[in-house]
Amino acid sequence: MxxxxxxxxxxxxxxxxxxxxxxxxxxxxxxxxxxxxxxxxxxxxxxxxxxxxxxxxxxxxxxxxxxxxxxxxxxxxxxxxxxxxxxxxxxxxxxxxxxxxxxxxxxxxxxxxxxxxxxxxxxxxxxxxxxxxxxxxxxxxxxxxxxxxxxxxxxxxxxxxxxxxxxxxxxxxxxxxxxxxxxxxxxxxxxxxxxxxxxxxxxxxxxxxxxxxxxxxxxxxxxxxxxxxxxxxxxxxxxxxxxxxxxxxxxxxxxxxxxxxxxxxxxxxFWLAYAANPKGRLRLDDGAVAAVVGRRRSLLAAGITAVHGEFEAGDVVELSDSRDHVVARGVVAYDAAELPMLIGRKSHDLAPEHRREVVHADDLVPLRH
The missing domain is CATH 3.40.1160.10 (Acetylglutamate kinase-like)
Incomplete structure (x- = not known):
């Protein structure tokens, strides 16, 4: 057996x-x-x-x-x-x-x-x-x-x-x-x-x-x-x-x-990956996907290419690749209304209050395909 x-x-x-x-x-x-x-x-x-x-x-x-x-x-x-x-x-x-x-x-x-x-x-x-x-x-x-x-x-x-x-x-x-x-x-x-x-x-x-x-x-x-x-x-x-x-x-x-x-x-x-109800989605570039999924790093604003949905800081969101395949879930640190002016920008180009991670590695779960 x-x-x-x-x-x-x-x-x-x-x-x-x-x-x-x-x-x-x-x-x-x-x-x-x-x-x-x-x-x-x-x-x-x-x-x-x-x-x-x-x-x-x-x-x-x-x-x-x-x-x-x-x-x-x-x-x-x-x-x-x-x-x-x-x-x-x-x-x-x-x-x-x-x-x-x-x-x-x-x-x-x-x-x-x-x-x-x-x-x-x-x-x-x-x-x-x-x-x-x-x-x-x-x-x-x-x-x-x-x-x-x-x-x-x-x-x-x-x-x-x-x-x-x-x-x-x-x-x-x-x-x-x-x-x-x-x-x-x-x-x-x-x-x-x-x-x-x-x-x-x-x-x-x-x-x-x-x-x-x-x-x-x-x-x-x-x-x-x-x-x-x-x-x-x-x-x-x-x-x-x-x-x-x-x-x-x-x-x-x-x-x-x-x-x-x-x-x-x-x-x-487990709750993040399978139980929580996601309120929105962030699309990532290939580099951010590699960092988040492959190296289990935090998601920074520079790696985001698009924002979808209405959500607030503390909500669960899906993270997708450039083909809109969901690759991870996590707790977002910003409201949806805040992110459009931050996406694609390096941390050193942002105001100090916006240099924190969009999704911290401790609040992020990669998903298998």
Whole structure:
């Protein structure tokens, strides 16, 4: 067994994400047998000594049958209404199923605002940590009853990656109706499953752009993006089929394993890179890109060629190269209105109050392409 799979199998704290299609019937109702099978695997992992956080989709899908809806609604208001009913259905099902093992569960509903805002981020972190310390299995979901397009995660795969970092998880397991990452569409018969992903080079040829199921939102593209996010942040990841949950949470000998980056980002750098909501963008010349990304230097006004967006000093902005590819994020030290008169100018040509760095190296995170 590879070192990555061994780390996942032995992880003291693991986040597990399960998709809607793995918990519901084709008609949209919650499938008790599937849910119980998942809980069996989670409880076995708890018995083996690991702490477990479950990120569960299925609230909207669970509300369809009680409301007499034949398919997942497209309008936001009906989705929220379905989630309002479905959260209770899903929560009760988890309480009952985990009770078979004398395990308690606690529901945690999040929006991306809870991760983007630093104060909310710390509150969510404390709540989850305390639940784990009390022996509770946290069941996390996006708060679909109030979420809007502006503050939604987009899918629970990304939410799971964020939660994995938030709680300091030692592994992330993404369960769905696909048994791993393939180099093509597995429904066409000529695709091959990728067993291990050591780095970006192993997935550069992969086209994982098929849509999600009718009952969910996350296809393989979202799982690949979330696996790369978590592994870059230092968390090993396993993508596997929900039907293989016992193996995925046991010896981890199924699915596709993603090796973790050897260095885990600090909480502040992770927030800058993946959680913060950028308010604008600065375009850099080639020399500034080399300094910021290659040598991890501060960004000076001389290296900026254009300013986009409305932002204030202390906001997070994206830094892009001359082709508008985002190469870094950082906390800007100037308001957007101040920068146009400074860009392209050497520090010694500026007034003393404008000679400070535009983005200091301590507040800057290079991003991989």
């Amino acid at each position: 590879s070192d990555t799979r061994s780390r996942i199998a032995a992880a003291p704290r693991v986040v597990v994400k399960v998709g809607s299609s793995s918990l519901t019937t084709a008609q949209g109702g919650l499938d008790p047998a599937r849910l119980d099978a998942l809980v069996d695997a989670l409880a076995a992992r708890r018995t083996a000594g690991s702490q477990v956080v479950l990120v569960s989709s299925g609230a909207i899908a669970s509300g369809l049958a009680p409301l007499g809806l034949g398919r997942r609604p497209h309008d936001l208001a009906t989705q929220q209404a379905s989630a309002s009913v479905g959260q209770l259905v899903l929560g009760h099902a988890y309480v009952s199923s985990f009770a078979r093992y004398d395990l308690r569960v606690g529901q945690v509903l999040l929006t991306s605002d809870d991760v983007v805002r630093r104060a909310h981020y710390r509150n969510a972190q404390r709540t989850l940590s305390r639940l784990l310390a009390l022996g509770v299995v946290p069941v996390v979901n996006e708060n679909d009853t109030v979420v809007t397009e502006e503050i939604k995660f987009g899918d629970n795969d990304r939410l799971a990656a964020m939660v994995a970092y938030l709680v300091g998880a030692d592994a992330l397991v993404l369960l769905s109706d696909v048994d791993g990452l393939y180099d093509g569409d597995p429904r066409r018969g000529d695709a091959h499953r990728i067993d291990e992903v050591a780095g970006d080079a192993d997935v550069e040829h992969v086209r994982a752009d098929e849509p999600g199921s009718d009952l969910g939102t996350g296809g393989m593209a979202s799982k690949l993006a979330s696996a790369r996010l978590a592994s870059t942040a230092g968390v090993p990841v396993l993508i596997a089929a929900a039907s293989d949950a016992a193996h995925a949470l046991g010896v981890a000998d199924v699915g596709t394993a993603f090796a973790a980056s050897p260095r885990r980002l600090t909480p502040r750098r």
